[in-house]
Amino acid sequence: MDASDAGTDLDHVLFTEAQIHDRLQELGDRIWADYKDKDLLLVGVLKGAVLVMADLMRTLPGSAPMDWMAVSSYGSGTKSSGVVRILKDLDTDISGKHVLIVEDIIDSGLTLNWIRSNLLSRDPASLEICTLLRKPDAAKVAIDCRYVGFDIPNEFVVGYGLDYDERYRNLRDIGTLAPHVYS
Numbered sequence: 001m002d003a004s005d006a007g008t009d010l011d012h013v014l015f016t017e018a019q020i021h022d023r024l025q026e027l028g029d030r031i032w033a034d035y036k037d038k039d040l041l042l043v044g045v046l047k048g049a050v051l052v053m054a055d056l057m058r059t060l061p062g063s064a065p066m067d068w069m070a071v072s073s074y075g076s077g078t079k080s081s082g083v084v085r086i087l088k089d090l091d092t093d094i095s096g097k098h099v100l101i102v103e104d105i106i107d108s109g110l111t112l113n114w115i116r117s118n119l120l121s122r123d124p125a126s127l128e129i130c131t132l133l134r135k136p137d138a139a140k141v142a143i144d145c146r147y148v149g150f151d152i153p154n155e156f157v158v159g160y161g162l163d164y165d166e167r168y169r170n171l172r173d174i175g176t177l178a179p180h181v182y183s
């Protein structure tokens with residue numbers, strides 16, 4: 001990757017870093033109001049949710065532990081396969097805990113749907129989902145998501161942890177990729 005990539009490969013910015021931070025603060029306020037008296041465990045999905053987790057947890061006025069899970073659903077392309085495999089499981093026993101899954105994006109919903117049922121089988125006290133982005137027009141399964149940052153059109157986006165073939169995760173804003181990147 002060279003320094004000019006972001007300038008030529010991005011089509012347009014959807015959300016700036018400041019807009020993302022403002023929205024995460026609003027979600028964090030709601031989350032804290034809902035969970036302040038509960039045994040909350042934040043569960044992030046690697047790798048895309050790393051930056052969402054980092055910024056969301058710092059909006060909380062108190063501390064909550066985090067754990068991570070890694071699954072594979074995409075190869076290097078842009079379409080969900082629907083086949084999910086656990087690459088890294090949680091370190092924590094979640095039974096009796098109030099689990100909040102922290103995600104970067106819900107596209108078809110297939111990945112999160114699978115993660116959700118997998119975690120539910122481990123008897124958490126409750127299980128809710130927080131996602132920064134959601135593509136309503138791409139949904140293949142309905143997912144009940146309590147905290148949603150932004151609904152976006154059905155376009156592939158990168159930045160703020162989101163990648164295309166492991167690139168662009170470091171961009172501070174979220175934007176769409178120019179068509180030439182895919183070809």
Ligand code: XMP
Pocket residue numbers: 045048073074080103104105106107108109110111112155156157158159162163164
């Ligand atoms: P599904 O379709 O199963 O996809 O909901 C979930 C996972 O796929 C990745 N994903 C994206 N990554 N830009 C990305 O960089 C996108 O527009 C996009 N759509 C889906 C992401 O890892 C998500 O957790």
Ligand code: MG
Pocket residue numbers: 045046047048049103104105
């Ligand atoms: Mg993800």
